[in-house]
Amino acid sequence: MMKEHFYKLFKFNHWANETVVEFLLEKNIQEDKILSIASHIYLAQENWYWRTVGRQTDLPVWDLKTLNEIAEQTSASDQKWLDLISSMDDPGFEGILNYANMAGQPHMNTVQDVLIHVINHATYHRGQIIYLIRDKGIKPPSTDYVKYARQFL
Numbered sequence: 001m002m003k004e005h006f007y008k009l010f011k012f013n014h015w016a017n018e019t020v021v022e023f024l025l026e027k028n029i030q031e032d033k034i035l036s037i038a039s040h041i042y043l044a045q046e047n048w049y050w051r052t053v054g055r056q057t058d059l060p061v062w063d064l065k066t067l068n069e070i071a072e073q074t075s076a077s078d079q080k081w082l083d084l085i086s087s088m089d090d091p092g093f094e095g096i097l098n099y100a101n102m103a104g105q106p107h108m109n110t111v112q113d114v115l116i117h118v119i120n121h122a123t124y125h126r127g128q129i130i131y132l133i134r135d136k137g138i139k140p141p142s143t144d145y146v147k148y149a150r151q152f153l
Helices: 002-026 032-052 067-087 090-094 111-135 145-152
Strands: 096-100 106-110
Touching: 002 032, 002 067, 002 090, 002 111, 002 145, 032 067, 032 096, 032 111, 090 111, 096 111, 106 111
Parallel strands: none
Antiparallel strands: 096 106
């Protein structure tokens, strides 16, 4: 049950990330503030992935990447998460994950709490991107979960 739940959420996350990145490519939006946030989404997502699989290698989460790098790396990161969730069994979601934050402080959370964080973190920052697009006078794409659900579920 948990596997299906998290797989569905990460499929949504992939769709929403892809929707935003494709919009940025289509409109050729190259504003540093927007690209910085889009870069941050996948860099943080990568850090959490490597922490979750026990090979923590933290990337600087505010490095500015090009739009093409963002498109390529976000999609690859999304796919890694989907593959990981597919390989897990339900008890694995309740496992304890020990890791250090970016300041090096040790922490412990369940895997499912980390997965919820990854989804919420991406949703939060996509909202910032949507706001900045709208602030430029451009109608942004919708990345609402209900839109995804109506379209794909």
